[in-house]
Amino acid sequence: MAEATIPTVRAGRSTFERPRTARLPDRALKWGLSALAAMILVIIAYFFARLLGESSGAFKRYGLSFVLGNDWDSSRGIYHGAALLVGTLITSTIGLLIGVPVAVSSALFINELCPRRARGLLSALVDLLAAVPSVVYGLWGVFFLAPKLQPAERWLASTLSFVPWLGGGTPTLFNYFIAGLILAIMILPIVSAISREVMATVPAEHKEAALALGATRWEMIRMAVLPYSRAGISGGAMLGLGRALGETIAVVLVIGDAPVIGHHLFSQGYSLAAVIANEFGEAQGVHVSALFAAGVVLFVLTLTVNVVARWFVARGSHGTRGTGATGMTVAAPAGEA
Amino acid sequence: MTPTTNKEPMEMATAGSGPERDERLDRKPGVAERGTGHSITIRGLSAYYGDQHAVRGLDLDFRAGEVTAIIGPSGCGKSTMIRCLNRMHEEVPGARAEGRVLLDGLDLYAPEVDVTAVRRRIGMVFQKPNPFPTMSVFDNVAAGLRLTGTKGEDLRERVHRALRAVGLWNEVKHRLNRPGVGLSGGQQQRLCIARAIAVEPSVILMDEPCSALDPVATLKVEELIDELKDRYTIVIVTHNMQQAARVSNSTAYMLDGQLVEHAPTAEIFTNPRDHRTERYVTGKFG
């Protein structure tokens, strides 16, 4: 056996021991980063606490009727925000009803049906919809979409006048429908991206099993792809919902900004986020508190939807952790303005 | 040859027209002579993954009512070859196949042939059991039947029949509505076999069906293959030579995308003609 030439003990200490000072940077890094992470939690908690604090005035004064009562009038100093909540829900629902089927269809087409060469281009184009700032969506909605769709809306309202809430009224230039339509376009990229990603995790063996039984492509999608992706797609749809609920700028420009519960699809309305954007600048006293209260309601709403959505997406990943693109795409939504 | 009546113009493959057809295969009268069963004839099959030539100019006959085993080292193209039989090979992007595959004399690669019809007549069981995870036991077996519009009492009867045929009936009759993935590995594979035979194919292809199963489950599947061969023509790819010896009537040895030898099973393991076959079956290689 060769002689050990490197002493293992030197000056009373084992040479394997690192001098204390050399361990400092590691320690400092670890504690520094942990502090950073803790700071995030602290900020979030503080966030919520301050928000609640500022809105407590309005909640104390109105209690539950803040969301149940329908009378929002800053000139009289009365703030019952049912119209806002209803408007938020109506426009987001319209956005979901239109946006999710289109998004899932595009995901199916891109992943399963279109020629491979076109796949990259098509998915890049759909994703590009997410890059358009919401103020530009608003700009386009105000000057292009709203006026261009008016004739169609009038026709729909009159021919479908027997359908409650859908028809029967006179469409205004800015209304729930236009807002919902723009929301549909805005949530398209995120729902499509998540759906595509979930569908890509369908194991090839299930698709092969379906094909080997003599299924056509569409039958294979129905048998193997869609059932497997159901949970994940639902989660994606809910994330889209969260996005739609919080969208401010595009909605405030095309919803008509009337603090009433519109009587039909093509009537004016308001939303929680829109009212904050519009009235905050000049609000005083209780008004400010009421607007904060609206913000709290909005925050709680989007938070709940997001939490449930993530649970769905996690369940739908069937064991594969949602890293990879889900990390990227999932980071993209949230109420833009 | 199996007499067939057919509306389409057909390509008849005559016995012995392929190069060097092993006469040992003709010694024992096969089921074909009884006039039932379906046979597959391969002539000049070449399969590619892009530029990679995985199967080269293969000629092979699968006799009706028999179990033919395909053996060979990994990468020899045996899986690729059987996936050409039910035209699953072309599902891989960039993959293509040339040549003729004749089912009872009908060329499956003819331009007017509908690929989903081919797969209806030629069933497949995969290496890893793959019951549909969101479907119950019943729905799994019924999956293929539902595609062609079978429903109601007829559907139920066929599903039960298929489950009995694979010997699963007693084990699952009380849990038909529970998820198919809740069964053990061996049961899942038999479920997949039930799913394949429920649509009453002519031929069943099995791609290493037991390699993911434990010995007990393997034995059950092998017994099943033995029972099924009276009614179906079976082609089984296996890397397990003992299994080939146990279940098959004839065995084909493939190497590097080509057929080296095709002979009755007993002979290929005890008295192979080609020295390459001999090296493989005696374990000197592969």
Place this chain on the structure above:
Amino acid sequence: MSVTFTLSPVSSRRRRTDRAMWGVLLALTVLALIPLVLIVYYLLRKGLGAWSPSFFTTDPTGSFFGDPGGIRSAILGSLEIVALASIIAVPIGIGVALYLTEYGRGSWFAGSVRYFVDVMTGVPSIVFGLFVYIVLVTSHIGGNFAAWKGAVALALLMLPIVARSAEVALLLVPNGLREAALALGAPRWRMLLRVVLPTAAPGLLTGSLLAVARAMGETAPLLFTVTFALGATANLGQPMNTLPYMVFTDIQSPRAAIVQIAWGAGLTLVALVLILNLLARAIERRSHMA
């Protein structure tokens, strides 16, 4: 018994359904892309007309009559505010991601941090504006409305995006690399600095660029934090003009010439955001090819 064998084609009803669904899905995909085409078309049609050298080099005059001016202060303001927000958000976001991937794996603490960061991506951006308003504006820290406060709001918005994408990028670094460095006797911090971060750099950059692009386009967080100013200024302690804000206010003007400015500013904004997005994608693609 003779065997009759036919390869009868699959029922025409099934074939028709298959083909029809293909058509339906294609149609809906095209439908999804139509808005993109229309928006780009309209932006170009209406916005290019506003573009001119003076458009980019003069500040808005703010006067209702006469020359509306250009958008110089808006461009500069956006760049300044977003730059400040990035300086805040990117290092912190990468730091949090580093913590989550390198130190916190498996601990409940890291799990809850990751969860809440995830949840933060779903917060409406106007709520961030409200928060900064309460904390920084009403408390009159450093004046009322100020550009840096808007930057803080944007940073809060960017943080979860950077953190999540950075985490993904860091996780993609093969563990073998980390182990190789450690096995050579490198201390952890050096391993992170010399091996992990450089390897993950393209992914980190891509994620950060996407967050920057996102922040560029945001309006709501700026509404009651930065508000508005006409002139170009480098003073981050005062209100400042920004592109989104300018588009937002000009849209609502009754005067056509000012609306024209809105289109021109909107086109500029989209161009900037697009460049950032394409840059991010190009980096991502290059890193895959390397």
